[in-house]
Amino acid sequence: MYTRKNQLEAFNRLLDIMDELREKCPWDKKQTLESLRHLTIEETYELADAILDNDLEEIKKELGDVLLHIVFYAKIGSEKGAFDIADIANSISDKLINRHPHIYGDIKVNNEEEVKQNWEKLKLKEGKNSVLEGVPKSLPALIKASRIQDKVAGVGFDWEEPHQVWEKVQEEISELNEEIKNKNQEKTEKEFGDVLFSMINYARFIGVNPENALEKTNKKFINRFQFLEEAVKKEGKELSDMTLSEMDVYWEKSKAYFK
Structure with a gap:
């Protein structure tokens, strides 16, 4: 593996290439934050596919594509006088330090769950009005449901035992079947959504990522x-x-x- 010096040199090389492309390449010069957005989403899904396939060589390539987009956004930000790559790195570094007082402060934690609970409490102290503010509106519904449940569980709004969640799943399925019998399409859709939501919640309790x-x-x-x-x-x-x-x-x- 590369030394830290080699890693920094490689990253600096990428920054230099980005500067040159932005100056000389007609396509790269034309790009904006908005024009790159859909391409970034596509690259993220390609990375996700490679991870599911456990294709390490492809993961490396896709991570490179995602890193390129980060550097590209940073370059555009610097041109606007809004931020650059150093601002981005320092911002996430500051956040990580502030969100890990059990490493960089005097807070004691006993397990992963306590870390997650502290994380959500710290975000509220930073000015967020709701623990759900961090869930992107444009997330696919299945992933969004999973993140919603993770976040509310982080502040203690959660079931105590897996069997309670499974009972809720069965209850929602019964309600769905009832509306199907009644041939009420609007309520059937609602109950179907409740079944999916409860199944996604149960997945969390049995250690399964539903997506x-x-x-x-x-x-x-x-x-x-x-x-x-x-x-x-x-x-x-x-x-x-x-x-x-x-x-x-x-x-x-x-x-x-x-x-």
Whole structure:
């Protein structure tokens, strides 16, 4: 691995390249904070995919892309006279020190949960009006639900035992089934949302990240279905001409390859 000196040299090289690109490249010169936003979101999702695939080489590449965006935003910020890369680094360093009084102060903690509780309390002392202010409005709903539950749990608003949460899941499913029977679409949607919210909460209690779990299932389904498509194609058949029971034969075979 590189020494700290080598790491700083590599980072300085990236800053120099960014300065040069911003000055000489027509595309880079044209970019704004707003024009980069959707590209940053895309890069973040690509990093998330690489992490789920446990592809360390791809993770390295995607982290480079994300780092480039950070440096790019810092460069634009410096041009506006608003902030530069040093401001960004110092800001997060100050925050980390302030949010870790058990490391940089005299606060004592016994476990991870106490660290999280202190974190949320410190944010309120810093001027936030609600522990939920830090949840981005544009987060996908599943991730947002998970973050909401994490944050309120951090200030003690939480169930005590996993079985209580599972009972709540069952209660919400019963209410959903009742509205389905009543054929009330608006209330059915509401209750379905409650089921999802309670399931995401239960996932936290059993140590499962719901976003990761669902994405792994998505990937498994894609792999199995594409296996089915390829197997059918090799036999000169068309899916549209097959019955569900005929497709199930190939689907069952796919499970041996993608578990």
